Amino acid sequence: MSIIQVDQLTKTFHRPIRGTGALGAIRDLINRRYEEKTAVDRISFTIERGEIVGYLGPNGAGKSTSIKMLVGILVPTSGEVRVDGVIPYKNRKENASKIGVVFGQRSQLWWDIPVSETFELMKYMYNIPTADFKRNIELFTDVLGIQDFMHVAVRQLSLGQRMRADLCAALLHNPSIVYLDEPTIGLDVVVKKKIREFLLEVNALRQTTILLTTHDMSDVEKLCSRVIIINNGRKMFDGDLERLKSDYSADETMILHVDHDEIGFDGNISHLGVTDFTYHPESGSILLRYDKRHAKPASILAWFMERTVVHDFEIKPAEVEDVIRDIYQDSTSCELGEVQ
Numbered sequence: 028m029s030i031i032q033v034d035q036l037t038k039t040f041h042r043p044i045r046g047t048g049a050l051g052a053i054r055d056l057i058n059r060r061y062e063e064k065t066a067v068d069r070i071s072f073t074i075e076r077g078e079i080v081g082y083l084g085p086n087g088a089g090k091s092t093s094i095k096m097l098v099g100i101l102v103p104t105s106g107e108v109r110v111d112g113v114i115p116y117k118n119r120k121e122n123a124s125k126i127g128v129v130f131g132q133r134s135q136l137w138w139d140i141p142v143s144e145t146f147e148l149m150k151y152m153y154n155i156p157t158a159d160f161k162r163n164i165e166l167f168t169d170v171l172g173i174q175d176f177m178h179v180a181v182r183q184l185s186l187g188q189r190m191r192a193d194l195c196a197a198l199l200h201n202p203s204i205v206y207l208d209e210p211t212i213g214l215d216v217v218v219k220k221k222i223r224e225f226l227l228e229v230n231a232l233r234q235t236t237i238l239l240t241t242h243d244m245s246d247v248e249k250l251c252s253r254v255i256i257i258n259n260g261r262k263m264f265d266g267d268l269e270r271l272k273s274d275y276s277a278d279e280t281m282i283l284h285v286d287h288d289e290i291g292f293d294g295n296i297s298h299l300g301v302t303d304f305t306y307h308p309e310s311g312s313i314l315l316r317y318d319k320r321h322a323k324p325a326s327i328l329a330w331f332m333e334r335t336v337v338h339d340f341e342i343k344p345a346e347v348e349d350v351i352r353d354i355y356q357d358s359t360s361c362e363l364g365e366v367q
């Protein structure tokens with residue numbers, strides 16, 4: 028059975044409409060008006076044990092609201108959610124023992140006590156057996172490089188140190204599911220790498236299911252076998268990254284390595300279906316972007332080979348970042364493009 032089951036999940040907020048100016052404020056006091064905002068709109072998906080899934084969408088798409096329903100903080104307006112056999116908002120305590128949560132912007136650690144004592148408190152709160160606790164501390168501190176600041180008070184940690192400590196704390200009780208909201212936000216490349224390695228290791232060792240929201244596409248490419256994309260509360264795509272690229276992007280880039288001096292044409296190559304063209308004389312390379320539905324890479328290559336000496340060439344599919352940006356911008360694809 029799938030570890031996460033979400034069926035037609037919906038959350039509608041009623042939020043006050045605020046009047047403008049002093050008169051509006053007085054009017055609001057007498058007659059408060061509300062508008063409805065459907066933050067999550069009939070979303071359905073299932074996630075299997077051990078999957079690492081990227082839950083993506085632009086700002087305000089409904090990601091945090093979905094996660095809050097999965098962790099049991101919010102009660103859905105309609106639809107169903109079941110996590111490891113439990114309805115989160117009805118069985119909050121049981122659900123909490125099975126999950127780990129990290130919100131990149133907010134820490135769950137106790138500000139004034141050292142990291143090591145926070146971990147001891149976690150052991151007590153989650154009733155973690157001593158042998159498991161020791162094993163996890165050894166493994167996690169090693170992979171995340173926490174030893175150097177184990178005895179430092181949380182408020183004195185840098186952002187990267189604090190995030191590593193947060194991750195460690197969230198995983199000490201061996202949760203079967205981990206929700207990560209922007210876990211690498213604001214971190215340098217070295218710490219990002221450590222965190223990604225850690226997540227992959229825990230996932231491989233323990234079959235931990237990971238649901239990750241991030242705006243960092245390199246997180247997605249390094250970690251996620253599958254992505255779910257939402258926009259305006261609706262699911263737009265559910266599948267693997269390669270499928271995302273092939274279904275949603277027809278753009279490719281061809282890079283030609285040519286002789287510096289011999290490039291001899293006027294640059295008018297739109298008839299080849301090329302949409303973007305740049306020549307870099309310092310490296311002797313030509314970058315050509317085209318829509319593969321309208322252009323033939325072989326014809327482009329042949330055309331250039333007739334006019335200059337081409338030493339080498341490569342073809343690159345669109346970067347996932349570009350594909351996702353295009354999907355975010357194209358809100359009309361919302362329902363039409365939904366893929367299960």
Ligand SMILES: Nc1ncnc2c1ncn2[C@@H]1O[C@H](COP(=O)(O)OP(=O)(O)OP(=O)(O)O)[C@@H](O)[C@H]1O
Nearest residue numbers: 040042064066084085086087088089090091092093
């Ligand atoms: N408690 C609330 N009351 C009213 N509206 C809310 C509430 N929480 C969220 N919303 C609205 O629901 C929509 C979705 O918000 P949500 O925080 O889920 O988006 P998000 O995808 O997590 O965005 P971001 O990437 O910016 O964190 C937004 O329009 C937001 O203003």
